[in-house]
Amino acid sequence: MTATGLRASALLCLSLSTGLIGTTPAHAARDDANKPLSISADKGGRLDVARQRTEWNGNVVLSRGSMLLKAERMDIQEGSDGYYLAYAQGEAGKPVNFRQDRDVAGESIQGYADQLEYDGRSDTVRFIGNAVVRRMRGSVVADEVSGAVIVYDNRTEVFGVEGGQGALQPNGRVRLVMSPRGSASAPAPAASTPSLQLQPSPGLQPLRKTP
Structure with a gap:
């Protein structure tokens, strides 16, 4: 199979949706968007007031409510509408780390990448x-x-996953690894707690990159 074929065949979507019709889905912590953005770094940074753009270096930590983002370098730009676009980069042996609470008590989304x-x-x-x-239940990996x-997507809690060059797997x-409900390795979720479900992917929509 060609690299293009492999890339296409490994595209899928996963939804953190409830398995019960009519049940309200849980989401990422909704009040995070209303919290102030806080940034700290070891090596300082640079602020371009005219372009509303900042660059930070050295163990950069960005927080907003329950959302926590850690990287070696971070480039953040604020649009005229007040929304932020952040680009974070890790280094060898120290990937970018992300964490955010869900609206399910004790659950969070955690991830890392280059x-x-x-x-x-x-x-x-x-x-x-x-x-x-990963979807975490406390300190236990659920999925x-x-x-x-x-x-x-924090709003819909849908994951788009793409394979190909740069994936950890051969x-x-x-x-995808999913813990069974009621397993000994993870506490059983409540009846309204969502679980991962595979769905056909409509295709990944790339985000804008900071100019």
């Missing part, structure tokens, strides 16, 4: 290169997905 793009307008996170994203590129394959 690079990460966050689009505040669409509330979408794009993990690029050796990407891994895990890995691939070359993972796009996570031959660029994507991988």
Whole structure:
């Protein structure tokens, strides 16, 4: 199979939706978008007031409510509408890390990759290169997905996963591990707690890159 064929065959979507018709889905922490954005770094940064753009270097930490983003380098731009676009880059042996609470008590989304793009307008996170994203119940991994590129939509809680070059698995394959309900390794979710479901993918929509 060609690289193009492998890339196309390894494209899928995963939805953190309820398995019960008529039940309200859980989402990422909704009040995070209303919280102030905070940034710190070891090596300082640069602020371009005219372009509303900042660059930070050295153990950069960005937080907004329950959302926490850590990277070696980060480039952040604020649009005229007040939304932020962030590009984060790790280094060898130290990938970019992301964490955000869900609206399910004790659950969070955690992930890491070589690079990460966050689009505040669409509330979408794009993990690029050796990407891994997990749904956690406390300190226990409930579900895990890995691939070359993972796009996570905070509003709909849908993951777009793409295989190919840059995936952790051999031959660029994507991988999904799901804990059974009521397993000994993870606590059983409540009846309304959503679980991962495979769905046909409509195709990944790339985020804008910071100019």
